[in-house]
Amino acid sequence: MVAEREFSVRVNKKEVVSAALPIQRHCLRQSNLDLLLPPLTFGVFFCYQKTHKFFTFGYISSALKAALAESLVYYYALAGEVVQNRGGEAELLCNNRGVEFAEAFADIELNQLNLFNPDESVENKLVPCKKHGVLAVQVTELKCGGVVVGCSFDHRVADAYSANMFLVSWSEVAQAKPLSQLPCFRRSFLFPRRPGHYDLSIDAMYTLISSLPPPAAAAEPQALQTDEQSVISRIYYIESEEIIRIQSLANSQKGSAKHHRITKLQAFSAFLWKTIAAGIMSRKDYSFKNFKLGVVVDGRTRLSDGDELLKGYFGNVLSIPFGDRKIEDLQEKPLSWVANAVREFLEEAVTREHFLGLIDWVEAHRPEPALAKIYAGGEGPAVVVSSGQQFPVRKIDFGWGKPVFGSYHFHWGGQAGYVMPMPSPKGNGDWIVYMHLQKWEVELIEAHASHVFKPMTSEYLDLN
The missing domain is CATH 3.30.559.10 (Chloramphenicol acetyltransferase-like domain)
Known part of the structure; x- marks a missing residue:
């Protein structure tokens, strides 16, 4: 309950x-x-x-x-x-x-x-x-x-x-x-290079705010709006067995000549992408063709180059690469195909050169403010998955005991949805998942994957 x-x-x-x-x-x-x-x-x-x-x-x-x-x-x-x-x-x-x-x-x-x-x-x-x-x-x-x-x-x-x-x-x-x-x-640590240079792929990930259309000129309302488009937050838990099962499905690439190991986060992201896409297809009342998914990447290990000080760097060292795929493909293709799509767009942003290039890209456009393109939204739905697996919930003991629960809470205000998976305070391999999505997306997830995403309850946390 x-x-x-x-x-x-x-x-x-x-x-x-x-x-x-x-x-x-x-x-x-x-x-x-x-x-x-x-x-x-x-x-x-x-x-x-x-x-x-x-x-x-x-x-x-x-x-x-x-x-x-x-x-x-x-x-x-x-x-x-x-x-x-x-x-x-x-x-x-x-x-x-x-x-x-x-x-x-x-x-x-x-x-x-x-x-x-x-x-x-x-x-x-x-x-x-x-x-x-x-x-x-x-x-x-x-x-x-x-x-x-x-x-x-x-x-x-x-x-x-x-x-x-x-x-x-x-x-x-x-x-x-x-x-x-x-x-x-x-x-x-994050100074731009002289001279700076960056790959054109960064232009596909980031944009100047001045280049965005003003709110009044935004695209006309799409289907699935009204009350359903209100943004809501929910917290679920996923049992470790389900996480392992999803990762196993994501790695079952039959007939593939080249196999890349899919991580738990990549598999989870693919499952979420596919689940919402399948739900959209079942509704038959949508007008958009594509669905974007982004994954937050931390650049500290990519930039460290053996420097231990960067482990303690305080500030933002993030990039948000994303993929844009047809909803039909996400629904019809196997989870392994979707997981490989996640892995492919992540490959562009998990290198030292990507982060150095991103720093140089910002320098080349300053003082014009910029932001991640997926945050700005656009045609069709978009969701960003952040990795909270390092969330230290079991370490936040101030002297009177470990917390029985902990979570991020991020009403970020962007047009894209936001999802943060974290470790369960039980320390048993389960995940806690915070979601901040449009109401219709949450309803699709609950309708099509309630066996995976289970509502957070006091019973789960053994609270009496």
């Missing part, structure tokens, strides 16, 4: 937490890869059951604030704010303005939270609405004594990898442990 219950959240206290040590005021330039991100906020939240009576809410909140202040000494970028420089580009002012920190109470118990529908239970309730600065934090006490820690990050400053690094460090500081990874803000 999926819990459904209306509840209210009362914010009892708001304050600003600054770094525990003084920080010299300075500007930190955004890298060319940071400049590809429009003003976006992404959230993350962790749910904790009540444990020992010693861990009162007052104690928990004080411990979080103290550890946050100490962590900001290392992660000083999170205590700053994004401003515009004279050229009109975003840059980070490191002025230790601090992090918004709120204490709240929610009139609900943890096992009653409808985590399947985060639009109702999480959005602007348990994950704070960031109004200023780079980071906002909210710690919420539940009726049962459980706690939810929610954070909102400015995506122009941090990608998911950077946020994960900070969250782990914050929890390590709270337990008086040495940091397992120090952040690095050395922008020279």
Whole structure:
């Protein structure tokens, strides 16, 4: 059963937490890869059951604030704010303005939270609405004594990898442990080359914002609109056996002379692509011919060239290659064919040269703002899959126990849908999948793949 219950959240206290040590005021330039991100906020939240009576809410909140202040000494970028420089580009002012920190109470118990529908239970309730600065934090006490820690990050400053690094460090500081990874803000890692050069494939992945049609000139409404086109969020779990089965099907390439091993993420992405396409075909009331799928690629390992410092690089090191295929082909061809289509478009973006070229591409077009083409939408549906397999949910222990649940929460506002698979907090190989899609896409997934995508419930999390 999926819990459904209306509840209210009362914010009892708001304050600003600054770094525990003084920080010299300075500007930190955004890298060319940071400049590809429009003003976006992404959230993350962790749910904790009540444990020992010693861990009162007052104690928990004080411990979080103290550890946050100490962590900001290392992660000083999170205590700053994004401003515009004279050229009109975003840059980070490191002025230790601090992090918004709120204490709240929610009139609900943890096992009653409808985590399947985060639009109702999480959005602007348990994950704070960031109004200023780079980071906002909210710690919420539940009726049962459980706690939810929610954070909102400015995506122009941090990608998911950077946020994960900070969250782990914050929890390590709270337990008086040495940091397992120090952040690095050395922008020279992502300096453009002189002279710069890039492959024309990047023109197919990225576009200048000025080249996009104004909203009024957008394509006329297509079929499947009205209420169905509203964007909703859902959280599912996928059992490990299903993930293995999907990967096995994706790798069953009969008669293929050249076999490439398909990863779990590639297989999952292909399955999602094919499932939605098959659902569209079954409706018979669509007007578009093609369906785009993008996959977020982290460039740190591609650019590192053996440099360990890049592992701790704090900022955005992302690219979003995508494929565009006919809906009929996605529906009719076997999963292995679709998986190979995913692998093929990913091949263009998993190299050092691609990321160096992307940096040079941005440099060649500055100060014109640009973004990933798939984010801008266009004719036909589009979905972006991000890899959250490094989401450190089981590591975010501030001293009162591991979280029983954690997830990203990303109302990113783009025309393309967004899907983030993450490891289950159970550590058993299951996946948690956050989806932010148009309502009709969610309905198709639930109609055609309910055996794979199962609604997140308190029973799954063993909450009593």
